[in-house]
Structure formats: structure tokens, C-alpha cells
């Protein structure tokens with residue numbers, strides 16, 4: 220057990236957990252996106268039926284309950300070690316550099332990851348209160364209508380779009396940084412991983428952002 224404590228208190232160990240949980244959370248984002256894309260079905264009745272059945276399954280299935288524990292743990296570890304790394308980086312040199320050097324750059328990256336991460340967390344809390352809590356504990360059966368009505372509100376949809384832009388920035392750095400920590404950003408794989416990182420950081424947030432815009436602009440949900 221001693222080695223585990225040593226590993227988790229080292230900067231590389233913390234980066235490793237942060238990267239690993241980040242990749243796990245990306246896999247959640249992909250699955251969640253696949254479910255949510257049902258909202259874009261142009262046949263409104265079919266969209267309503269399939270999305271409500273999916274949502275009902277998500278809030279009642281016992282296997283999903285078990286997977287949820289893993290998801291909560293994934294978020295908790297990612298946030299905990301992300302914060303630990305941010306504060307360690309912040310404390311490393313309290314006086315700001317006058318010139319742009321590697322250290323100052325790493326501070327800027329760390330600060331932007333902290334800022335984007337904090338706004339994504341605020342988004343997540345609001346999102347869970349508005350959707351997840353109502354489906355899981357409020358007995359809401361018509362999640363389709365609830366989601367569509369929420370996205371017709373400009374302030375709500377715009378907040379989602381802003382959060383997705385920040386999610387893209389967070390993923391763009393986080394994805395590459397995770398592979399660098401795993402030692403896989405060498406010459407051989409660098410271009411593949413960089414390409415995959417950009418795809419993940421652009422395609423996932425873009426598809427998520429299209430959903431609120433689709434209803435806000437009145438294209439769907441009539």
C-alpha cells in the first residue's frame with residue numbers, strides 16, 4: 220500500500236489519475252451523446268417515445284445504478300487531483316514571470332484548465348439539478364418535453380453552448396496531456412494522438428451544442 224500512497228502523492232501519480240479518469244469521462248461523454256442525439260430525430264413523436272424510453276431506462280435500471288457509482292468516483296477523482304495539481308502549480312512560484320517562458324506557460328495552461336473545469340462543474344451541477352434529479356428522484360416521465368422546453372429558453376441554451384465551448388478547450392488540452400503523462404506522445408504516435416485530440420475536442424462539444432441550438436432556433440420540437 221505504501222507504493223500507492225507514494226504514487227498518489229507524487230506529481231506524476233496525480234497527473235496519471237487525472238488523465239486516466241479524464242479518458243474514462245470522455246467515454247461517458249460519448250455514450251451520453253449517443254443517447255441525447257435521439258432528440259434530433261425529425262419525427263417528433265418517434266423522438267419523444269425513444270428519448271423517454273431511454274431516459275426511463277437510465278433512471279430505473281439497476282445496472283445503470285452500479286455504473287453511476289463508477290461515474291461519481293470518476294468525477295470525484297478527476298476534480299480532486301485536478302485541483303491538487305492546480306494548487307501545487309500555483310504554489311510552485313508565487314511571483315509572476317515578466318517574460319513568457321515554459322514555467323509561465325505551464326501556469327497559464329494550468330489556470331485555463333482550472334477556469335474551464337470550474338465552469339464545466341457549474342454547468343454539470345445545474346444540469347443534474349434540472350434533468351437528472353427530476354428523472355431519477357422526481358418521477359418525471361416526459362423528459363423529452365422537459366428538455367425541449369428548457370432549450371427553448373435563450374439564456375439556458377446559450378449557457379449550454381458556452382459550457383460546450385469550454386468543454387472543447389478543456390478536452391483539447393486534457394486529451395493530449397493525458398497521453399503525454401502515459402508516455403505515448405513520442406514521435407511514433409504524436410501525430411495520431413494530436414489528431415484524435417482535436418477530433419475529440421471539436422466533434423463531441425459541437426454535437427452536444429447542436430442539440431440546444433436545434434430547439435432554440437425552432438428547427439425541432441414543434
Ligand code: HEM
Pocket residue numbers: 251255273274275277278339343346347350351352354362366427428430431
Ligand atoms: C445537449 C446536451 C445534453 C443533454 C440534452 C443532456 C440530457 C441529460 C438528461 C435528460 C439526463 C437525465 C436522465 C438521463 O440520463 O436520461 C442527463 C444526465 C446526466 N448528464 Fe447530461 N445532457 C447533456 C449534456 C451533458 C454533458 C456535456 C455532460 C458532462 C459534462 C452531462 C453529464 C450528465 C451526467 C453526469 C448525468 C447523470 C448520469 C446519467 O444519468 O447518465 N450531460 N443528461
